[in-house]
Amino acid sequence: MSHDAHVYSKSQTEYEYTRRVRREAMRGQVTTFAIMIFLTLIAFSAVAAGFSEYFIVPILLLLAAIQVVLQLYYFMHMSEKNHGMAAFFLYSGAILGFTLFLTFLTIVWWN
């Protein structure tokens, strides 16, 4: 492609270091996964326990929001650098989507 840089080969120490960093990052991902499973379990058991609707709906939405943030920032790497444009695109889409959501609901519910 347009890049004329030569292929850079890591030294043995450098290579072992990056592998260790990646392994630790992967351990972090597994922890994220465990948290997501835990949040899902709370959501399902809260519904199965049959609390009042007004108590449970905000909790369910909060749990979903946390889980989506974990998925986006860790599994989809948005927390890493070089993701400014990715975040800009996604939040633009989310804001537009939220406007659609408000419009639909106000038209249908208040008529």
Place this chain on the structure above:
Amino acid sequence: MDFNTKYTPQSWPDHPEQVTLEGKNKFLGFWLFLAGETVLFSSLFATYLALKNKGPSGMEFSTQTLFELPLVFVMTMILLTSSLTSVYAMYHMKNHNFKGMQTWLAITVILGIAFLCLEIYEFNHYVHLGFTYGQSAFSTAFFTLVGTHGLHVAIGLGWIILLLIRNAKRGFSLYNAPKYYTASLYWHFIDVVWVFIFTVVYLMGVVG
């Protein structure tokens, strides 16, 4: 660095998906596509919430009589696990371990197929009860929202399977690394949408 350069684990770049111009463009373009998908699913969620439980008078179907949580719970666990397995696949891609990545992507595909089979079983069950696509505003909104997600799962499966077959004997290159990376982003996005579906459609449906 061109597409045909052969790499070793030592010379493999830290972010192989963003080394070439094509890879950078794919990465940006794919996030723009995901923004568009967010708008698509927002409009479907808005439609569903607006039309939830609405239909002909005396309709016997409602979110509370229809949905069964154990099935949804199993589907959620399967899809969530498949998200982790695709993280493992990308971990092996960064380590330049081609076999490892193929194995984890294959596990992801198997979990995706299991999810899709359960969804087909669920839809089939509803249709047998008389809750067909055209039965009510509620049923149309429900099947369109959850069905569009199911279609995304099917497309994602087709995409990953084709990638695996096409590149089966090629090993890693800067040409195919961005392809694997975007496919895994897409798979995570499918899980993001499912989090909203199991919360808004199923759990909030059962609550009231």
